[in-house]
Amino acid sequence: xxxxxxxxxxxxxxxxxxxxxxxxxxxxxxxxxxxxxxxxxxxxxxxxxxxxxxxxxxxxxxxxxxxxxxxxxxxxxxxxxxxxxxxxxxxxxxxxxxxxxxxxxxxxxxxxxxxxxxxxxxxxxxxxxxxxxxxxxxxxxxxxxxxxxxxxxxxxxxxxxxxxxxxxxxxxxxxxxxxxxxxxxxxxxxxxxxxxxxxxxxxx
Amino acid sequence: xxxxxxxxxxxxxxxxxxxxxxxxxxxxxxxxxxxxxxxxxxxxxxxxxxxxxxxxxxxxxxxxxxxxxxxxxxxxxxxxxxxxxxxxxxxxxxxxxxxxxxxxxxxxxxxxxxxxxxxxxxxxxxxxxxxxxxxxxxxxxxxxxxxxxxxxxxxxxxxxxxxxxxxxxxxxxxxxxxxxxxxxxxxxxxxxxxxxxxxxxxxx
DNA sequence: TTCAATCCTTAAACTAGTTTAAGGGTATTT
DNA sequence: AAATACCCTTAAACTAGTTTAAGGATTGAA
Numbered sequence: 338x339x340x341x342x343x344x345x346x347x348x349x350x351x352x353x354x355x356x357x358x359x360x361x362x363x364x365x366x367x368x369x370x371x372x373x374x375x376x377x378x379x380x381x382x383x384x385x386x387x388x389x390x391x392x393x394x395x396x397x398x399x400x401x402x403x404x405x406x407x408x409x410x411x412x413x414x415x416x417x418x419x420x421x422x423x424x425x426x427x428x429x430x431x432x433x434x435x436x437x438x439x440x441x442x443x444x445x446x447x448x449x450x451x452x453x454x455x456x457x458x459x460x461x462x463x464x465x466x467x468x469x470x471x472x473x474x475x476x477x478x479x480x481x482x483x484x485x486x487x488x489x490x491x492x493x494x495x496x497x498x499x500x501x502x503x504x505x506x507x508x509x510x511x512x513x514x515x516x517x518x519x520x521x522x523x524x525x526x527x528x529x530x531x532x533x534x535x536x537x538x539x540x541x
Numbered sequence: 542x543x544x545x546x547x548x549x550x551x552x553x554x555x556x557x558x559x560x561x562x563x564x565x566x567x568x569x570x571x572x573x574x575x576x577x578x579x580x581x582x583x584x585x586x587x588x589x590x591x592x593x594x595x596x597x598x599x600x601x602x603x604x605x606x607x608x609x610x611x612x613x614x615x616x617x618x619x620x621x622x623x624x625x626x627x628x629x630x631x632x633x634x635x636x637x638x639x640x641x642x643x644x645x646x647x648x649x650x651x652x653x654x655x656x657x658x659x660x661x662x663x664x665x666x667x668x669x670x671x672x673x674x675x676x677x678x679x680x681x682x683x684x685x686x687x688x689x690x691x692x693x694x695x696x697x698x699x700x701x702x703x704x705x706x707x708x709x710x711x712x713x714x715x716x717x718x719x720x721x722x723x724x725x726x727x728x729x730x731x732x733x734x735x736x737x738x739x740x741x742x743x744x745x
Numbered sequence: 746t747t748c749a750a751t752c753c754t755t756a757a758a759c760t761a762g763t764t765t766a767a768g769g770g771t772a773t774t775t
Numbered sequence: 776a777a778a779t780a781c782c783c784t785t786a787a788a789c790t791a792g793t794t795t796a797a798g799g800a801t802t803g804a805a
Contacts (some may be wrong), residue, residue, distance in 0.1 A: 363651040403699040415696040430685045454716030466670040473677035481634045483687040491727030528792055530754050732762055743779050
């Protein structure tokens, strides 16, 4: 497969447009965004963050796809989150507390991100009410997503979690290997195979 | 047991003090808090929210303890969260989108809360940068908590989740019946009994 | 073009967690 | 003081999900 990492639109404009769904940015605020966010091209399998490092940036994904995961004592990966076009990603705990992270962020496809440093984000928060407000809303939405996922994890079996994943992230189903999806769902890829077989049998 | 619902301190002062760990409120902002938050005394087993209702308030818990849960198609409860002194609780999805909730919030102990209406919170957000900022931080912290819980759910077994719960919420272990804790951990209370037996056996 | 790595599936044996049922214990309500 | 609801544990039978192993299919790298 050829690398399709060129977005059709200007990345910074994409970011500015993304803020429009909340409280649109003034010209001045847009200029600050242009000044403080840096574009970065990321090849497949490159890490934006590795365990033990401090998460220095907050990332807006322009194109491509990332996974954020932890590795347990048996060297198994557990996917906490995927992030594709229009998503934000960072390990908050590490980013805000400036402490070493337990997580990895890795490109599963060639990608483009816009990144902002901790101190620059704090500058935006301090000097512009709107960034505090917009990021409050971005984080609230992520919180709802996480809350729904927790509810799903404690109340349903793997079959149902897979069905919900298919409905919720149809664009990711075909982009990600099923090992990665299994890891996100909290099951083994062998068991996901069983689930898929059972499900395809039912339909036909 | 007698009802111990009288906090030692003035509830509104507790709330104002709570904000101090973030960005302390000015006198003017404190006055707005006093004007817009209402105290409410809640008896055990009383609901602040029931499925189908819109979540009209955001609650700060002054004393007592709540559980937020969903009921599945088999009429089983699944605890999404507990909230004790100093915690904030609401169903965000319902509160911000003003749509019917799928959740219940119920007092598991007699409690006192301070509640604010949606429109009044929006008023604070709009007119005072600091409330947007402080609530951004409150929500970020909740997000980290949820993220850790998801990681735990997808990467460990019930034994380990119980150990982590004990460490993380030592004050709740003795206040909540173990049926409620099992529901939070995503297991049956019968299985939690097994875990406890195994764990107590190991220690002696 | 070949080699190595990762991916996907299957199956058999195993283990973690559920279900159903039952009994005794403790609060809470009347 | 009695009645009721809820709580906690145990155990036996069951089911969901894991482990180990193996083989073929794709993909990426050299």
